[in-house]
Amino acid sequence: MPPGMAPPAAVPGPLPTSLRCNSCGAPLNPASGMALIVCDYCGAVTTMGTAGAQVFQKHFMLDSRIANEQALDVGGKWLNKGLFRRKVAERSDLGQVVLKYVPYWIIPTQVVADFQGTKGSGAGAVVHGTTRGQKAAGAASLALGILAAASAANRAGPAARGVTVQQAQVIRVRDRIQLSYNIPIVAVRGYTKFQPDDGFQFNIEAKRPFDKRATGGLEVMSGDVAEAEAKGQAAALAQKFAEREAKRRVDTLESIQVYPTTYDGELLHAPVWFMEYAHKGKSMFILIDSHSGQVMDGERPAFSLF
Numbered sequence: 001m002p003p004g005m006a007p008p009a010a011v012p013g014p015l016p017t018s019l020r021c022n023s024c025g026a027p028l029n030p031a032s033g034m035a036l037i038v039c040d041y042c043g044a045v046t047t048m049g050t051a052g053a054q055v056f057q058k059h060f061m062l063d064s065r066i067a068n069e070q071a072l073d074v075g076g077k078w079l080n081k082g083l084f085r086r087k088v089a090e091r092s093d094l095g096q097v098v099l100k101y102v103p104y105w106i107i108p109t110q111v112v113a114d115f116q117g118t119k120g121s122g123a124g125a126v127v128h129g130t131t132r133g134q135k136a137a138g139a140a141s142l143a144l145g146i147l148a149a150a151s152a153a154n155r156a157g158p159a160a161r162g163v164t165v166q167q168a169q170v171i172r173v174r175d176r177i178q179l180s181y182n183i184p185i186v187a188v189r190g191y192t193k194f195q196p197d198d199g200f201q202f203n204i205e206a207k208r209p210f211d212k213r214a215t216g217g218l219e220v221m222s223g224d225v226a227e228a229e230a231k232g233q234a235a236a237l238a239q240k241f242a243e244r245e246a247k248r249r250v251d252t253l254e255s256i257q258v259y260p261t262t263y264d265g266e267l268l269h270a271p272v273w274f275m276e277y278a279h280k281g282k283s284m285f286i287l288i289d290s291h292s293g294q295v296m297d298g299e300r301p302a303f304s305l306f
């Protein structure tokens, strides 16, 4: 912290050009429109709201635990996952690989969805999940009639199963889904590739108060997405998750009403590996949580036979 910095006075009105960190007094350099400015000296986050500049208190971080080689290993395995993708990693050209602290709003979100549809319209749809887990999940949501049919099919053994199911009638399903998530919303506008949209969640039980000294000298990004906007995005994602879950439980989804509720969130600086690669000339990326070592999101070829 620079010496001799006095705490700033309350700042009314438009963004001042000589803004100082409310925590340590160091000068801040907000680019225009920045909603979350990370102090270069102490790491405190100053938010720009209608009330002026304030230090945001609910500011946490996750430790980075994955080294470069591990990240590449995780990314390579993810690329090769699947029957037709075995050699994708070997046949891809690695591009830029960057680890930095990216700010995410963690928005607690609950969603209730009432849906109606039909099950069993296609032959074999009832018991032919791709995994046992999917079969179980499918069965759990079925109406009693089809449950009985499925269990009769199971008792009859594998050979008879297909026949029994083809004779099953179309069953109406009317059900309610209730889900809750801590949805991460990337707080940097334009960082769409850093936004997981498949249900990834950070291990926020392992969070700690943000401490610049614990970032290991990695870049700590500021943000420009305010919490209210993040809540809107979280609600939209929750709606998508509920619809996906409903489609999993029926063969034909006829109607669905989704009611998402978002709660006040907190700001998490998460260490994220961003890995670019090119496969057959097409540029793609993989996003890895450097705390858990999990792939957060990414792009990979639908299949690759060569």
Ligand SMILES: [Zn+2]
Residues within 6 Å of the ligand: 021, 022, 023, 024, 025, 026, 039, 040, 041, 042, 043, 044
């Ligand atoms: Zn500061």
